Amino acid sequence: MPWTDALLRFQDIDLELQKLNQRLAEIEAVLHDTSALTDAQRDAEQADKTAHTAHKAQKDVEFELQKTQTELQQTEQKLYSGNVTNPRQLEDLQAKSQSLRKWVAKLEDDLLEAMVAREEADEASDKTSVHLRHITTKRTTLEQNLAAERAVLQTRTQTLLQEAESAKARIPQVIMDSYHYLTSRTGGIPVARLHGDVCSMCGVEVLKPTQRKVKNGEEAYCDGCRRLLVA
Ligand SMILES: [Zn+2]
Numbered sequence: 001m002p003w004t005d006a007l008l009r010f011q012d013i014d015l016e017l018q019k020l021n022q023r024l025a026e027i028e029a030v031l032h033d034t035s036a037l038t039d040a041q042r043d044a045e046q047a048d049k050t051a052h053t054a055h056k057a058q059k060d061v062e063f064e065l066q067k068t069q070t071e072l073q074q075t076e077q078k079l080y081s082g083n084v085t086n087p088r089q090l091e092d093l094q095a096k097s098q099s100l101r102k103w104v105a106k107l108e109d110d111l112l113e114a115m116v117a118r119e120e121a122d123e124a125s126d127k128t129s130v131h132l133r134h135i136t137t138k139r140t141t142l143e144q145n146l147a148a149e150r151a152v153l154q155t156r157t158q159t160l161l162q163e164a165e166s167a168k169a170r171i172p173q174v175i176m177d178s179y180h181y182l183t184s185r186t187g188g189i190p191v192a193r194l195h196g197d198v199c200s201m202c203g204v205e206v207l208k209p210t211q212r213k214v215k216n217g218e219e220a221y222c223d224g225c226r227r228l229l230v231a
Helices: 003-034 035-080 088-166 175-187 210-216
Strands: 191-195 228-231
Touching: 003 088, 003 175, 003 191, 003 228, 035 088, 035 191, 175 228, 191 210
Parallel strands: 191 228
Antiparallel strands: none
16 A cells, blocks of 8 residues: 555544544443432432421321311210219310310311322323433433444444554654644645646646645645645
């Protein structure tokens, strides 16, 4: 393989390696960013806690209501049993019964509120659990796909690096020095081809002496863009 062909191949490899490295960096960034998953986990935990608290709040009201209803029942039994005849005692029992009735009514309202809150909390908890499952499945698939893609890209990178080494071995050192010098000054494409008498990169008509050098396989540079010029 003439050094000019090796140089063109070296540039192609260089460009492909840049793309591979860029994609590998993107993959690393996506794999590193687990924020969607941790957000969903945090939301699910929070909703679960809220639902748990709402269940407990409802149970507390139920317990208090049952206790108060029993107390009311006992007070009224006493009141209407005929066993208590003392007017003062009867009046006290009457007052206590009224107060307990009010308290029962209040607790019944509280219970309704607690039940609504508990239902809402359960719904929210179910929703965040479903979301978390969805996000977890999505993440697992994404990680598997990216890991597989990364493995392919890493293999390809190794192959290209080896090929670059053997291409480099065929290119004179002075040309390699020019290549590296020109890389950053030419947007990463330091080698152009001579198409007829025109540079493939900048479209400038190349001077005859330069064309001759190119055709002889000598070191030559485009008169327009200063790139290494090969046939
Ligand atoms: Zn040019």
